[in-house]
């Protein structure tokens with residue numbers, strides 16, 4: 001079968017993971033069990049399984065072909081025009097990718113909704129980096145924002161994420177996308193924080209809309225994301241925000257410790273918050289082991305030792 005779009009995209013350089021080779025498991029059309037307000041794809045009726053998809057053989061052949069042309073691939077990214085875990089042969093695909101991946105890592109970008117299905121859960125355990133979404137914890141918000149297929153239960157998703165984190169030996173990253181007037185209320189943020197604490201992922205990426213969305217919804221401000229990051233005490237939070245405002249200050253040792261006690265900071269945070277003098281101070285504190293630089297979920301965080 002031939003597809004209007006290719007199964008493979010890239011390789012492209014990605015800031016976080018190096019050279020990424022993308023796999024699209026739904027190249028012909030959007031097939032998703034969500035219809036998120038913020039989706040960058042067109043609006044579409046939700047489905048609970050894929051009906052049109054490439055075979056495992058076709059995907060593996062396409063990946064092998066790319067590897068022969070581009071030997072330096074750091075990460076094989078499993079995605080879809082929609083939700084990749086709706087691919088019926090995910091487990092077999094992951095097993096075969098693991099056999100041919102050489103030194104690269106596998107990464108999946110999923111909306112997280114199928115993690116309570118045993119076959120998906122098991123397949124995810126064999127992927128090197130698993131990045132799942134969690135936009136809301138109340139079922140009401142979940143339905144409104146992610147416009148889910150009937151029968152998807154947020155409580156079961158959160159429970160499975162907790163178990164997944166306990167069982168996985170690989171990296172687990174959670175992603176939360178905030179939309180103005182939908183999941184940016186204190187009540188929802190607090191519910192998210194409670195869930196994130198229990199899930200305990202290696203890293204949480206928080207962001208907002210930065211490309212034209214399927215529906216008329218608006219992004220939240222950088223300040224809101226910063227507020228969320230500060231609410232998520234002790235969690236490795238990475239703020240993803242295009243053109244974030246730069247506001248540098250001078251911090252003393254005690255102030256740096258107080259900042260890091262509240263939350264670990266990324267290099268990007270440091271660049272946006274610290275002046276040169278404070279950066280030097282921070283480096284010295286790392287040298288004297290007062291502060292450590294820890295890689296968590298593929299990103300470095302400055303933390304109190």
Ligand code: SF4
Nearest residue numbers: 032034035036039082
């Ligand atoms: S889960 Fe992803 S692909 Fe599906 S509707 Fe939401 S944003 Fe779009």
